[in-house]
Amino acid sequence: MARFEAALVASAPASPLRWQFTFLAGKLLLPEGETLQLQPLAAAAAPLLSADAHYLGRLEGVDCWALSVSELPPGWQAVSLRAAMLAMPEALLAVAARAAQLIEWDRAHRFCGVCGTPTLRKGDERCRICPACQHLAYPRLSPAMMALVWRGRELLLARSPGFAPGIYSALAGFVEAGESLEQCVLREVAEEVGVQVGRLQYYGSQSWPFPHSLMVAYTAQWQAGEIVPQAGEIEDAQWFDIDALPAIPPRFSIAGHLIRDTVARLKSGELA
Known part of the structure; x- marks a missing residue:
């Protein structure tokens, strides 16, 4: 690279x-x-x-x-x-x-979020500073988890209303205040599709500029529960055999890498 x-x-x-x-x-x-x-x-x-x-x-x-x-x-x-x-x-x-x-x-961040004064760039670091109250505004990152749930030779893939037609992907959601990444995975999976998971394995991360997310990806093994899509959030969710997947995101997104690499691990027996 x-x-x-x-x-x-x-x-x-x-x-x-x-x-x-x-x-x-x-x-x-x-x-x-x-x-x-x-x-x-x-x-x-x-x-x-x-x-x-x-x-x-x-x-x-x-x-x-x-x-x-x-x-x-x-x-x-x-x-x-x-x-x-x-x-x-x-x-x-x-x-x-x-x-x-x-x-x-x-x-x-052109204006201070505390007092409304126009901010200035701080010369010695990537930051904007308020000349009135000295409040500092650093580039914002919003951590979001991504979870690819697997069961035997099947992957749980879903689509949100905003997805391109026919595209299915892993589950994802933003981390809440006071929550660890692992807690977020368990909560979001339960909320979005109604199942319980375990055996979380960290896969990787990707900066995602829409507008300022940090995607943190995991695989997770299904433990219990039937799929119940969350109203308003999940348009459809299904189990797909790894040899009969729907259209999935391209490799420029971490979701595309995560799904393809997990399929390879399941076929090789590395993930079982």
Whole structure:
């Protein structure tokens, strides 16, 4: 995997190319006529960079920047971030997620949440500070668990009303205040489909910039209960044999990796 070195301030000399993640109302800007296969820009030919840009660090020695604009500049097109991420390699996807979340944090914390005073960027860390009451606002992360429930050679997959047609995925939900990740898994599974699980195994995590989630994925073995979909949250939930799965998320999301890797583990007997 390509190496990314995070940094708050750009070091000299600047790289001759740069990755520039420019956003307009949540959409990513690309030069007109280009496909979603992103390419780094020549630094001299990237006119959108401004004093408000956020330096992210270097990806394989190439400077990475994030910024937002209020209108579409000539010669550029705005595309869905999800669509763009589908075409990105894993290393670039992670940097794009970082860029999107920083832009959203910066947008949402222009004023102090305590006293309403306009905030300023704090120069020595990624933070906005209120000059009146000194309240600090760091980039927000919302931890969410993901649980793939298995039983023998079956996976419990569900779909929410907002999913693309035909897509089924693992269960997911946000962690509540005072709750551990493991407690969240047990609660969310029980709430969303009415079953009890055990044998939780941590799988991995992924930054998910819609708008600022940290997805933490587990596998969990079914223990008891019949599927009862949660009204308003789960449109459908079923047990699927691993050789007869419905359409599932692509690999750019951790759900896509989790489901495919769990199928491989079940077929090999590693998970039994």
